[in-house]
Amino acid sequence: GGSPALGTRLKYQRARWERKRSRTAKELLETEYKYLEQLDLVLTYFVTILKAKGTLKPAVLETIFGPLESLYSASHVLSLHLEKGNLGAGLENFCQSLDLYGHYAENLEHFFCSLKGISLFCCTQEQVRKNKSFRRFKKLQETRPQFQGRVLEDLLCLPLQRLHQENSLQLLRVQKLLKGQKTQVLTPGRWYIREGWLLVVPSKGEELKRRMFFLFSDILIAAKPCHPLHPLNSNKLSCQAVYPLQQCSVDKVFGHTWSQGGLLSVSLPTLMQVLFLSWHGVSCTHWSYRLLVTSLSSGKEAPLGL
Incomplete structure (x- = not known):
């Protein structure tokens, strides 16, 4: 603490x-x-x-x-x-x-x-x-x-x-939330899906890490709060990782049910496996569904079929 x-x-x-x-x-x-x-x-x-x-x-x-x-x-x-x-x-x-x-x-x-x-x-x-x-x-x-x-x-x-206006507004809002310009959120053909706080389970027995995740039609962004006393970025998020959904496979971890919440594994061949833990069962169901559907359709330019 x-x-x-x-x-x-x-x-x-x-x-x-x-x-x-x-x-x-x-x-x-x-x-x-x-x-x-x-x-x-x-x-x-x-x-x-x-x-x-x-x-x-x-x-x-x-x-x-x-x-x-x-x-x-x-x-x-x-x-x-x-x-x-x-x-x-x-x-x-x-x-x-x-x-x-x-x-x-x-x-x-x-x-x-x-x-x-x-x-x-x-x-x-x-x-x-x-x-x-x-x-x-x-x-x-x-x-x-x-x-x-x-x-x-x-x-x-x-x-x-109207759909494009709403999407552009969401992309701009997330871009402004992230510190610096290194992570390019405003990209043609990208669609905002959802966002929320999830817990990351480290590979070694460290503490669970609470991260803000932004799910788009082609990528998943993990970010953490900047230091609250930082003179310029106290109200911003620092991007920790960008996961291309075309390379992701998503699944629930054995022994955990969708209804009661639990662990989601997001695997990338090029990176170590990442595990997410949701706060609520409903959140887990929604995140797993969105991640699965979006990763499957990430080759498309717009998620109109989602």
């Missing part, structure tokens, strides 16, 4: 990190409200009315608008978490909706030749071109004051733009 003064400084340090997380949650919430408002325009003035009128065949409607209602619901749940300041829980829940974005992205590829104003619905353009009533309806809806001059194409791109 260290001195009481050092313990107090550590508590203060962690409180500062929590305030930073809360600030990030607040920033996310403000932009989430705007995003939900814009999605609601598409659902209210296009999807709902088109379904009721039967202007487009159900299959065509699905191809054009995809899982927008589900995406709206996922973001609404995220906003409820953010309202309570639960950034971690909100993002953990939101990660489960990433496959929806994958399906949505696939649909966008089908009917967007490009984002530069070429004809909107490529895979269904024959049906839509013939459907003059849809074209009239689309133009009429876009002239509503609520749309503020935006066209349907702009609004349909919002979900993927």
Whole structure:
């Protein structure tokens, strides 16, 4: 045990990190409200009315608008978490909706030749071109004051733009938390998954070491708090290791159950085996699942299938 003064400084340090997380949650919430408002325009003035009128065949409607209602619901749940300041829980829940974005992205590829104003619905353009009533309806809806001059194409791109914005914000936050610029977090194609405190079990009978871990789509970062009395870095973390997930194999250690928590082994052929011990059973289950899935899919550029 260290001195009481050092313990107090550590508590203060962690409180500062929590305030930073809360600030990030607040920033996310403000932009989430705007995003939900814009999605609601598409659902209210296009999807709902088109379904009721039967202007487009159900299959065509699905191809054009995809899982927008589900995406709206996922973001609404995220906003409820953010309202309570639960950034971690909100993002953990939101990660489960990433496959929806994958399906949505696939649909966008089908009917967007490009984002530069070429004809909107490529895979269904024959049906839509013939459907003059849809074209009239689309133009009429876009002239509503609520749309503020935006066209349907702009609004349909919002979900993927939003996903990239949220991810960039998380990458930037982690980059700022880490001391120095040696560890490059802001890398194109990298996706933030989750973070949390875990215990590292040393190979020799030393003390357990509490470390902060950041899991991304391609790497796992282990970091420890800088000295709380450091004049410049007292509120930062020092990167201890970066594990490339493509080289990792993850498993639970024999004799430990997922439900009660326990040890996770993360093995790299080029390094010694590393063992992690979680605080809570739920955390262990979530970490093991995320690590397993992410290491298996780390060859992909984006975790849209997670």
